[in-house]
Amino acid sequence: MRITSTSCICPVLFCLCFVQRCYGAAHHGSIKVTRNQTKHIEGETEVHHRPKRGWVWNQFFVLEEHMGPDPQYVGKLHSNSDKGDGSVKYILTGEGAGTIFIIDDTTGDIHSTKSLDREQKTHYVLHAQAIDRRTNKPLEPESEFIIKVQDINDNAPKFTDGPYIVTVPEMSEMGTSVLQVTATDADDPTYGNSARVVYSILQGQPYFSVDPKTGVIRTALHNMDREAREHYSVVIQAKDMAGQVGGLSGSTTVNITLTDVNDNPPRFPQKHYQLYVPESAQVGSAVGKIKANDADTGSNADMKYTIINGDGAGVFSISTDKETREGILSLKKPLNYEKKKSYTLNIEGANTHLDFRFSHLGPFKDVTMLKIIVGDVDEPPLFTMPSYVMDVYENAKIGTAVGTVTAQDPDTASSLVRYFIDHNTEEDRYFTIDANTGTIKTAKIFDREETPWYNITVAASEIDNPGLVSHVPVGVRILDVNDNPPELAREYDIVVCENAKPGQVIQTITATDKDNSANGARFHFSLDEGPSLNPNFTLRDNEDNTASILTRRRKYSRTTQDIYYLLVLISDGGVPPLSSSSTLTIRVCACERDGRVRTCHAEAFLSSAGLSTGALIAILLCVVILLAIVVLFITLRHSKKEPLIISEEDVRENVVTYDDEGGGEEDTEAFDITALRNPSAAEELKYRRDVRPEVKPAPRHHPSSSLDSVDVQEFIKQRLAEADLDPSVPPYDSLQTYAYEGHRSEAGSISSLDSVTTHSDQDYNYLGDWGPEFKKLAELYGEIESERTT
Numbered sequence: 001m002r003i004t005s006t007s008c009i010c011p012v013l014f015c016l017c018f019v020q021r022c023y024g025a026a027h028h029g030s031i032k033v034t035r036n037q038t039k040h041i042e043g044e045t046e047v048h049h050r051p052k053r054g055w056v057w058n059q060f061f062v063l064e065e066h067m068g069p070d071p072q073y074v075g076k077l078h079s080n081s082d083k084g085d086g087s088v089k090y091i092l093t094g095e096g097a098g099t100i101f102i103i104d105d106t107t108g109d110i111h112s113t114k115s116l117d118r119e120q121k122t123h124y125v126l127h128a129q130a131i132d133r134r135t136n137k138p139l140e141p142e143s144e145f146i147i148k149v150q151d152i153n154d155n156a157p158k159f160t161d162g163p164y165i166v167t168v169p170e171m172s173e174m175g176t177s178v179l180q181v182t183a184t185d186a187d188d189p190t191y192g193n194s195a196r197v198v199y200s201i202l203q204g205q206p207y208f209s210v211d212p213k214t215g216v217i218r219t220a221l222h223n224m225d226r227e228a229r230e231h232y233s234v235v236i237q238a239k240d241m242a243g244q245v246g247g248l249s250g251s252t253t254v255n256i257t258l259t260d261v262n263d264n265p266p267r268f269p270q271k272h273y274q275l276y277v278p279e280s281a282q283v284g285s286a287v288g289k290i291k292a293n294d295a296d297t298g299s300n301a302d303m304k305y306t307i308i309n310g311d312g313a314g315v316f317s318i319s320t321d322k323e324t325r326e327g328i329l330s331l332k333k334p335l336n337y338e339k340k341k342s343y344t345l346n347i348e349g350a351n352t353h354l355d356f357r358f359s360h361l362g363p364f365k366d367v368t369m370l371k372i373i374v375g376d377v378d379e380p381p382l383f384t385m386p387s388y389v390m391d392v393y394e395n396a397k398i399g400t401a402v403g404t405v406t407a408q409d410p411d412t413a414s415s416l417v418r419y420f421i422d423h424n425t426e427e428d429r430y431f432t433i434d435a436n437t438g439t440i441k442t443a444k445i446f447d448r449e450e451t452p453w454y455n456i457t458v459a460a461s462e463i464d465n466p467g468l469v470s471h472v473p474v475g476v477r478i479l480d481v482n483d484n485p486p487e488l489a490r491e492y493d494i495v496v497c498e499n500a501k502p503g504q505v506i507q508t509i510t511a512t513d514k515d516n517s518a519n520g521a522r523f524h525f526s527l528d529e530g531p532s533l534n535p536n537f538t539l540r541d542n543e544d545n546t547a548s549i550l551t552r553r554r555k556y557s558r559t560t561q562d563i564y565y566l567l568v569l570i571s572d573g574g575v576p577p578l579s580s581s582s583t584l585t586i587r588v589c590a591c592e593r594d595g596r597v598r599t600c601h602a603e604a605f606l607s608s609a610g611l612s613t614g615a616l617i618a619i620l621l622c623v624v625i626l627l628a629i630v631v632l633f634i635t636l637r638h639s640k641k642e643p644l645i646i647s648e649e650d651v652r653e654n655v656v657t658y659d660d661e662g663g664g665e666e667d668t669e670a671f672d673i674t675a676l677r678n679p680s681a682a683e684e685l686k687y688r689r690d691v692r693p694e695v696k697p698a699p700r701h702h703p704s705s706s707l708d709s710v711d712v713q714e715f716i717k718q719r720l721a722e723a724d725l726d727p728s729v730p731p732y733d734s735l736q737t738y739a740y741e742g743h744r745s746e747a748g749s750i751s752s753l754d755s756v757t758t759h760s761d762q763d764y765n766y767l768g769d770w771g772p773e774f775k776k777l778a779e780l781y782g783e784i785e786s787e788r789t790t
Contacts, residue, residue: 263358290370341373379411381408407419487582495588
């Protein structure tokens with residue numbers, strides 16, 4: 001069976017139909033459809049053939065950016081099983097099926113319902129299948145096909161990296177490459193001219209040009225000078241469709257800057273200059289500036305100034321300021337108007353970085369002449385030396401001459417000079433100077449070991465013009481005399497082993513001297529042994545400013561003597577020689593066989609007696625425990641109280657203890673409480689014993705008859721008035737409480753205040769009749785009564 005059509009592509013099972021604009025889809029021809037069969041030949045066995053594929057596909061195409069009102073027709077699916085009775089149902093699945101692409105399940109026509117953009121998605125993969133509408137069984141296996149989105153020119157070229165900033169050296173050859181620009185077009189480069197870009201220049205002619213195919217920008221003129229114009233703005237256009245009419249275009253800006261080259265030599269604005277410099281200018285100071293102009297920039301304008309000749313080449317020097325590119329003229333030697341009044345200099349300015357390509361433009365240097373006029377000024381006195389160094393011995397008397405400074409007036413007037421010392425520092429106060437002669441003298445006694453050097457400043461001024469002052473530094477060196485005896489360099493901790501041998505060196509000692517090496521470089525050591533030799537130790541002078549202490553006998557015992565004292569004499573080699581003595585302390589220690597010290601402490605003596613460290617600790621612990629027991633016993637003994645009642649019977653329930661404490665002596669001595677509570681006992685006024693009264697009040701007489709009838713209220717008022725008028729009371733408020741218990745009672749007073757002076761006539765014998773509970777009380781009062789009787 002063969003299916004052909006002018007507008008269809010007929011595969012095995014389907015016919016793919018396209019619109020006429022789809023690249024000549026009608027010219028694909030016809031495809032033969034062959035069904036899968038199995039033949040039976042007589043005389044031959046049944047032969048099985050591999051079933052052939054039922055789908056033959058070409059690609060579908062659909063135009064992008066379709067803007068029509070109706071869905072865009074894509075193609076047609078057809079199966080040769082379709083008899084046109086509607087029994088075949090076509091199903092479409094895959095990318096965009098049902099949303100972008102729809103199919104008529106009866107006719108197999110495929111339409112696109114949306115406008116597609118090839119730049120977002122170039123193709124879609126779908127699957128097609130024909131099934132029986134009644135049984136829903138597939139009539140053919142499912143097959144895959146592709147729908148490609150056909151490109152149209154809907155994207156203009158774009159410069160993704162623009163705008164551009166680029167530099168090119170000035171004076172470059174014509175055609176020098178500056179930059180290559182590239183524009184990109186999102187359209188399909190394989191279809192038509194939609195993505196074929198052509199470059200052109202819209203702005204920047206005639207200075208630059210661009211290659212239409214490659215986009216390379218080049219210079220279009222010879223010798224473009226930066227000093228004439230430095231910046232250029234070039235606009236480049238990129239157009240697709242190979243530049244044809246109707247193509248889309250995009251543009252970008254390229255900012256081009258000409259960089260400098262050394263093509264301009266330096267030039268002085270004038271050929272002759274004149275400079276005034278006063279003769280008082282300081283050596284090393286800048287006295288003037290000069291500059292040559294250079295149109296170049298950066299390192300191409302760097303230059304160096306030199307003095308090539310002239311009579312002032314040895315007096316002046318010139319240097320270059322790197323920032324301002326100026327020549328700085330400095331003074332090398334002092335000027336003197338009286339000797340020379342002017343100088344002439346020839347100064348050259350030359351570039352330091354030359355470009356030999358432009359050497360034909362002339363020598364890259366220039367020369368000018370500078371005349372310097374020396375100005376006359378009234379100068380301060382001038383010292384004969386720039387600085388002075390003088391010597392004086394330490395311990396010299398006050399007023400000793402140290403040295404003399406001299407200054408003269410350099411002017412023709414030759415005025416007299418006056419000298420003085422600037423007392424700006426403490427050191428300046430240690431010296432004096434003669435104002436007329438300049439002789440410096442000492443104002444204190446110096447000690448070289450304290451300060452070996454002094455720096456002072458001497459000033460000189462003209463008598464006629466005191467405002468002109470010059471200064472000179474003076475250094476005074478204090479010379480040494482031998483006034484310090486030598487002494488040991490440090491404190492020595494000398495140890496001798498008990499098992500030492502005779503002649504063994506146990507320590508090497510050194511000495512120091514505060515004087516300098518001329519008076520203390522050589523030390524002599526000796527022992528102050530007196531009339532007899534030291535039997536234990538000796539000293540050996542090593543003649544190198546050190547001495548060795550040696551043992552003189554064998555074995556030392558700590559139990560016999562644990563410390564030795566050795567008196568050492570040290571003398572120096574100064575004039576006159578000085579000496580001192582020092583005492584060395586030598587300890588005896590127990591040592592190992594190799595000489596290492598084992599111990600020097602006192603516990604070693606007990607160890608030698610056979611007591612170990614553990615035994616010593618145990619003894620000390622026992623002593624501490626015994627001391628603690630003794631202290632505890634004494635404490636308990638002092639705190640123990642005697643019982644109130646000594647009896648064999650237990651009468652604790654009858655004993656009541658009162659711990660009330662009185663106010664002390666003042667309670668009864670300061671105030672007569674008894675008189676207040678018993679008016680009959682107030683016979684006379686009693687004074688305080690804690691304060692000595694200044695004035696004694698007159699004695700009062702109270703007859704006994706009036707005391708018996710005195711009213712208590714009147715009595716209290718009387719006491720209150722006495723307390724207010726008493727001059728011996730303290731100068732502060734005090735609270736006094738008065739109480740009255742009455743008088744003339746039938747039972748008498750029960751107060752204990754009068755019990756000290758009166759004896760009770762009470763008979764306590766009846767307590768024995770009260771029973772065993774009061775037996776102890778009856779015995780006590782019986783004993784008290786018997787004691788009274790006795």
